[in-house]
Amino acid sequence: MASNSINSLTPLADNLIVSCQAPATSPLHDPTIIAAMAEASVLNGAVGVRIDTPSHVAAVRSKVNVPIIGLWKRSHSGYEVYITPQFEDAEAIANAGADIIAIDATFRARPQGETVENLIARIHNELGKQVMADVDSIECAISAANAGADCVGTTLYGYTTQTEHLSPPGFDLLTQMVQQLNVPVICEGGIASPQMAKQALELGAYAVVVGTAITGIDYQVKNYLSLLQN
Template sequence: MVVSSESRLSRDHLQGGLIISVQAPEGSPMRHPDVIAAMAEASLRNGAVGVRLESPEHIGAVRERCPDALIVGLWKRSFPDSSVYITPRWEDIRAVWAAGADVIALDATARKRPSGQELEMLIEQARTELGATLMADVDSVENGLRAAALGCDWVGTTLFGYTEDTAQLSPPAMNLLHPLREQLPSSTLLVCEGGIASAVIAADAIDGGADAVVVGTAITGVDLQVAAYCRHLKRQTV
């Protein structure tokens, strides 16, 4: 039976759910589309309600292997005139959507975007021309509320600790959850993402007001996890 996008995006399906970020750094053998798709399938088979994927290539590979999967898609792109890198431009939004994403994640912080493109314009275009569901990756309560007011359906704490204004802070953004949940429209899905290193922390995020959580490095970040273990062991033997 084919599962519709509407069913995948229903609050009943997502509430209290785990979304796995299946990504790998440039140069890693884990970055192959077949490997990403296999990790995504394993995540879904074991209870994840969806996956978060980077690049049209990986979105397409997972959509082909897991046609019923809920896919949150993004494309990391770097430009010299901006520090925004998560689906920063209109052409990146279109590419993620065309590849098969159900939800498009984009940087919704107040930072300047490349080529002078404006967040308001991008959200309006994505909604009117594509009919896309949008996830705002934010770093603060203020930016989360602004993104929802502009039309984003999901708000995620993804960039807390990763922007110039929050670089001194460490995720997870537990302190953002309660004020966001209190002030966001009830229809807006609140997602805790970033720094969730255990099942206990994930449960704490749900208890704190998140509707769903995204976990990446702690589960699928083979490169970063192995490197961290090795660094720690080397310190122990010095």
């Protein structure tokens, strides 16, 4: 674990992190709007936020002083990895004001052959930031922790080719991670109610990230209409 990791992780313990994001095609995908979502979340008690893209991170940083988990979703032809796939992406997120950098830490191939181990080391040594490893399995979680990740999240459970047959939240994966890892485990993905968030903490999650259920207007409206119109 990075020597300064406790500074950003400690405030998150046993509490709620809100993911403030929107699809690129949505009118909500605007730095000012994302920053307002984040500020509203913090004013109502969220202890941290998870934000995508440098411009959004910078806008949020100007509004809140809680830890920001930053990432940059970038697609590369021929690769499935898209959450902060390369060091240059992590650097941009760090420079924008993120405290913790989220990366894809699955076993999938990465652009330019960059390894998870090397990416974590460079984020620690060159950027002085903590790393949240987003994983889809216990094997990836263990590997990420061994590679130096400061915390590991269930983020990609159900969202990779290997796990697409599974439905988040990955409470089974969460339980395994809590039992087998010696770093904080964050539950993220599929948390659809306060009751589910509480359950995640009761299962041993260090903190819980909620996104769509709180800030996902686009998805929520479509979800309601899909039932009302059929």
